[in-house]
Amino acid sequence: MKGLLITISILTATGALALLFGARTAVPPAAQPSLTSQESCLTCHDAARSTDDARVDIRLFRSRDVVHAAPAAPGTAPDVVLIDQLAELYQPVVFDHRVHAAMSEIEGGCVNCHHFEPTEGSVQPCRACHSPQRTAGTLDHPSLKGAYHRQCLACHRDWSHANGCGYCHQEQAGRVALAARPVPALAFGASNPVLPSPVRTEPHPAYVYQTRNVSAPLVSFQHLDHARSFDLQCVDCHQGGSCASCHDGTLKPRRPVHSMSTCRTCHAANQCRFCHDQSPRPAFDHLARTGWNLEPSHSDLSCVKCHGRVEAFVIPSGNCRGCHGGLSAATFDHSITGVPLLGSHAGFKCTRCHEKSRSASPARCDGCHATYAYPAQWPGRRRDPST
Amino acid sequence: MSAAHTSIDGTPASGRTEGATGATAIVPGEAGTTGGLSRRDFVRFSGVCAATLAAGTAASAGGNRxxxxxxxxxxxxxxLCIGCRRCEWACNHENGMPNGELHEFDDASVFDExxxxxxxxxxxxxxxxxxGGAKPVHVKTQxxxxxxxxCASACLVGAMRKTPEGPVIYDASRCIGCRYCMVACPFQFAAYEYEKALTPRVTKCQFCRSRTQRGELPACVAxxxxxxxxxxxxxxxLILAHERIRNNPGRYVDHVYGEHEAGGTSWLYLxxxxxxxxxxxxxxxxxxxELTEMIQHGIFRGFAAPLMLFGLLGAIGKLTDHGKERP
Amino acid sequence: MNGNLSIPRTRPRFFTPGVWVVTAVAIIGAAALAARFVVGLGAVTNLSDAYPWGLWIAIDVACGVALAAGGFTTAFVAHLLHREQFHPLVRPALLTAMIGYTFVALGVMTDLGRFWAMWHVMLPWMWQGNSVLFEVAICVMTYLTVLYIEFLPIVCERFIGRVRLPGPLARLDRSVDRMLRVLDAGIGRVMTVFIILGVVLSCMHQSSLGTLMVIAGPKLHPLWQSPMLPMFFLLSAFAVGFSMVIFESLLASRSLGLEPEIDALARLASFIPVLLGIYAAAKVIDLLNRGAVGSLVQPTPAAGLFMLEFIGGVVLPFALLMRQRLRHSPRGLLTAASLVIFGVIANRLNVFLLAYTPTIEGERYYPAFAEFAVTAGFIAMIVLIYRFIVLNFPVIERLEEART
Incomplete structure (x- = not known):
């Protein structure tokens, strides 16, 4: 009842204000929150001051945020958001929502940005409360432009140490010559920052940790393999801390993970020697260790694609049907392997070139051609005149 | 845009005329003090002098009321400021000043000095x-x-004027180019077009008065x-500023610059x-x-002191005159 | 001026070697002045947003007004206190004031960016009575007019009975002569009013010249910044007014080969230590009162400048002029008067220029060549015009006596 009274009084005051001051009205229509029975205005607002004045608008400051529920189910969030309501001097901004959502799992979660959800289970876009129109009356309630920039820059400035607009924005065409236009570094698929490493071991940069283990003190940690090949999310190892504790434009040496307990969430079942060694260890080489070449078509796959999670490692069946379920000579378009079968090769059975049923194994030419070898010579391609 | 803004069209000169008429009314009474001097034309002359000067002196005394x-x-x-300098761009753009492309304002080397x-x-x-490891602070100045x-108190021809709505406005059509306003400005934010031979102007932020009168925000704010x-x-x-300080402990120093500084300013800083x-x-x-006006209006209140001096000198002249005028 | 030919060319010729040098300086100054009006302030001066006022305001205007104070101080003692022995000094002092203020006005015009709008000051609807500068401007303009009126009797005296218009205009000689006589008689009747008005106006703007810098607040060094500035400026103007009369009289006598008016000058000089004493006491009390004495003991340039100005320009001449024997020696008088003048120039320079520090410190101001040239040129022009008028108008009594 009390809440209702206050609501009514605020609405009345706002209405009166709207009549009195026209566009100076403080609260844009979209920002009117609907209250549940447990809440009053005081849940969010400080109303320590008297509100008998007609200018109550700025005397109600939101000092706390209320989020009603865990935001929408995983997977329902957009991957990319095109921010185009405000484009004027600059082009619309392509916002990689997926990367930011993944990163926010480390600390805070969706609430980092979606700081106010009036109803259970909903996730509102920023513009639901923050109006694209900036009116003079919105004294302490930023318009959409202010809300976006404050939200983004609060973290971005922390680790980039830069304030240039060009990081996210492109000026409208015609405003700047193309050559001079700074290209924003969008982060699709490569969300991990380039990390510094004390020791570089090819092919990938690695961290080499000095541990207290006497017989095998060195642990070579392949960060890029973990992030890319093992299909781990940052949050799987990194927990807590601000963006800047990992991202830092100045690339100061940082060791956000330096506890074995983090590794043991996956590696517990393995022997010590799996990680510990006497000397730095190179990154895992699939061909050298297993004799099975990932080139050319499997090198970009993550390990788990074929082998499952690390905790439950599986050796894939030789016939590849685990992935290539509909694989048959009749339906397979060989050209997706990068080797189009042309001319006389077009009608061959798989086994004509590939050993046994392991279709993914490198092809052999010497069954027919005495002097040919794959991959020096490819079917359908002319021989190099010099050889 | 709204009722609040129509008041901007008020007549700021009203205070001046009131003051002037008020002051002229004093004169006839004061002129009596010159009675010690016998010559009638002198009384008339000094009366006119006093009237005009007193009118001028009192004219804009009411300006700040x-x-x-x-x-x-x-x-x-x-x-909150991130130092992107887009306010500079917007200001140049709005005022037709020399301007660069937007991205040129990303250049941080200007911060070196x-x-x-x-x-x-x-x-x-x-x-x-x-x-202490915090972020750098960027300070917009204008x-x-x-x-x-x-500056307005210093200007002898009223080219600088405090409008009732807040802005301090410069009117080049009155200005004689003495630059006393620049001497007076405690912030030293007024500049001058020294390079112009005939029509140099004092340049300063005009608070985008034309924009605010149309109901738009000043260019930098927008x-x-x-x-x-x-x-x-x-x-x-001011209420907002103090609320922000109160609601965000540790974020601000408890000081709103401009609330009281130099008698208060329209621009306030946290x-x-x-x-x-x-x-x-x-x-x-x-x-x-305040001090100069106190001194000036103290000495010249009702133009009494100069008139008394005039009378005193006349009396001295009369008393010490033993009949020998100069040849 | 048309009557030039009728002057009996007795002794002092206008041009001497020294005068040629002064003329050269004046010509260079005129050239620099022309440059300022053609290409603007920015091109020829080092004035900046941080230092909006420079050499011209400090010397041509502030010092100019102070050093021209001899006119009203002498007029006061001679005409209002009716001390007859000072009458020989009145006309030279009046002439100095008239030329001096004319060049103050010219100096202001030179410094004004929109000099062509100067007349705005005379439009009542432009008046801004809170402005100290407004009061100074109105007073200076009125006072300049008063000075010209006070000078009219000298012009009348020079031409009455001796009007010789050239060529066909000669027919008007008699009517011009009659007009001059009427004018002379009319002015004579109201002259006291103008003399009193001159003193009042002088007191007003001499003091207000000090108030001018009060609004600069903390930009002016605490050794000088004081609400008492108007009083200091007025007192020092009194002192320097007498000193200037002494200084000029002695110089003119020497230059024109005349006997100095040593008795009148010695009497005049006896006022100076009284004024300096009051000034010094007031200054010390003010420093103590404002707690600014602390800045004196620190070894800063400001403290040095202050001591130079105060010891050299106030204490020293005070000590010298307290001795009666010195007041009666031309050399001693000249030294003491020069020291007072030095002190006031130093004070005005300090207040308007040297002790002025912008809020946002940057490159310090140093006057450009053209600024020096114009200031030197103005001083040279003043000397030339003074010499011309003294040689052609009845200003210095002993010169007139020598002539007849």
Whole structure:
């Protein structure tokens, strides 16, 4: 009842204000929150001051945020958001929502940005409360432009140490010559920052940790393999801390993970020697260790694609049907392997070139051609005149 | 745009004319003090002199009483400012000043030296290095639009004028180019077009008066991406500023620069460290104009002192005259 | 001026070697002045946003007004206190004031960016009575007019009975002569009013010249910044007014080969230590009162400048002029008067220029060549015009006596 009274009084005051001051009205229509029975205005607002004045608008400051529920189910969030309501001097901004959502799992979660959800289970876009129109009356309630920039820059400035607009924005065409236009570094698929490493071991940069283990003190940690090949999310190892504790434009040496307990969430079942060694260890080489070449078509796959999670490692069946379920000579378009079968090769059975049923194994030419070898010579391609 | 803004069209000159008529009324009574001198034409002459001078002296004494309760200002939250300098771009653009492309304002090398507004740029942003590992602070500078502006008090032809709505406006058509306003400005934010031979102007932020009269925000305020600048009624901005300090313990120093400085300014600043570390002059809470006006109006109140001196000298001349006039 | 030919060319010729040098300086100054009006302030001066006022305001205007104070101080003692022995000094002092203020006005015009709008000051609807500068401007303009009126009797005396218009205009000689006589008689009747008005106006703007810098607040060094500045300026103007009369009289006598008016000058000089004493006491009390004495003990340039100005320009001449024997020696008088003049120039320079520090410190102001040239040129022009008028108008009594 009390809440209702206050609501009514605020609405009345706002209405009166709207009549009195026209566009100076403080609260844009979209920002009117609907209250549940447990809440009053005081849940969010400080109303320590008297509100008998007609200018109550700025005397109600939101000092706390209320989020009603865990935001929408995983997977329902957009991957990319095109921010185009405000484009004027600059082009619309392509916002990689997926990367930011993944990163926010480390600390805070969706609430980092979606700081106010009036109803259970909903996730509102920023513009639901923050109006694209900036009116003079919105004294302490930023318009959409202010809300976006404050939200983004609060973290971005922390680790980039830069304030240039060009990081996210492109000026409208015609405003700047193309050559001079700074290209924003969008982060699709490569969300991990380039990390510094004390020791570089090819092919990938690695961290080499000095541990207290006497017989095998060195642990070579392949960060890029973990992030890319093992299909781990940052949050799987990194927990807590601000963006800047990992991202830092100045690339100061940082060791956000330096506890074995983090590794043991996956590696517990393995022997010590799996990680510990006497000397730095190179990154895992699939061909050298297993004799099975990932080139050319499997090198970009993550390990788990074929082998499952690390905790439950599986050796894939030789016939590849685990992935290539509909694989048959009749339906397979060989050209997706990068080797189009042309001319006389077009009608061959798989086994004509590939050993046994392991279709993914490198092809052999010497069954027919005495002097040919794959991959020096490819079917359908002319021989190099010099050889 | 709204009722609040129609008041901007009020007549700011009204205070001046009132003051003038009020002062002329004093004169006939005061002129009697010159009775010690026998010559009638002298009495008439001094009366005219006194009338005109007193009228001038008292003319704009009432100028600062005409401030509107609705007068506006801008609150600058330095903890929000990111130093993108887009306010500079917007200001140049709005005022037809020499301007660069937007992306040229990303150039941080301008922060290497401390800048101040010039005749080419009415507002500039300076960077102050971080203290104790915090972020650097960026300070936008422009005319502060004082509540009781020293420049307007100094100007002898009323080319600088405090409007009741807040802005301090420069009118080049009155200006004679003496630059006394620049001597008087405690912030030293007025600049001058020295390079012009015939029509140099004092240049300073005019608070985008034409925009605000149309109901638009000042160009810099409208441009600011993080909305570190808030335009509004000065009294509301002050409440807002103190609320921000109260609601965000540790974020700000408990000081709204401009609330009292130099008698108060239309531009108000919030910061996370003492303002003296950010190049703000440490000014008292009275306008520099207050003292000179007190001295001037004290000496020349009702033009009594000069008239008394006149009478006294006349009396001395009479008393010491022993009949020998000069040859 | 048309009557030039009728002057009996007795002794002092206008041009001497020294005068040629002064003329050269004046010509260079005129050239620099022309440059300022053609290409603007920015091109020829080092004035900046931080230092809006420079050499011209400090010397041509502030010092000019102070050093021209001899006119009203002498007029006061001679005409209002009716001390007859000072009458020989009145006309030279009046002439100095008239030329001096004319060049103050010219100096202001030179410094004004929009000099062509100067007349705005005379439009009542432009008046801004809070402005100290407004009061100074109105007073200076009125006072300049008063000075010209006070000078009219000298013009009348020079031409009455001796009007010789050239060529066909000669027919008007008699009517011009009659007009001059009427004018002379009319002015004579109201002259006291103008003399009193001159003193009042002088007191007003001499003091207000000090008030001018009060509004600069903390930009002016605390050793000088004081609400008492108007009183200091007025007192020092009194002192320097007498000193200037002494200084000029002695110089003119020497230059024109005349006997100095040593008795009148010695009497005049006896006022100076009284004024300096009051000034010094007031200054010390003010420093103590404002707690600014602390800045004196620190070894800063400001403290040095202050001591130079105060010891050299106030204490020293005070000590010298307290001795009666010195007051009666031309050399001693000249030294003491020069020291007072030095003190006031130093004071005005300090207040308007040297002790002025901008809020945002940057490159310090140093006057450009053209600024020096114009100031030197103006001083040279003053000397030339003074010499011309003294040689052609009845200003210096002993010169007139020598002539007849």
């Amino acid at each position: 005409t401030l509107s309760d609705d007068r506006t200002g801008v609150l600058v939250d330095l903890t 401390r800048r101040r507004p010039t005749s080419m740029h009415l507002t500039v942003v300076n960077r102050w290095p971080p203290s 005319c502060m639009h004082c509540e009781h502006p020293a 441009m600011c991406p993080v909305e570190a600048l808030t335009w509004g009624r000065r009294d509301e901005l 910061a996370d460290r003492p303002f003296t570390e950010l190049g703000f002059p440490d000014l008292g809470s009275t306008s520099p104009a």
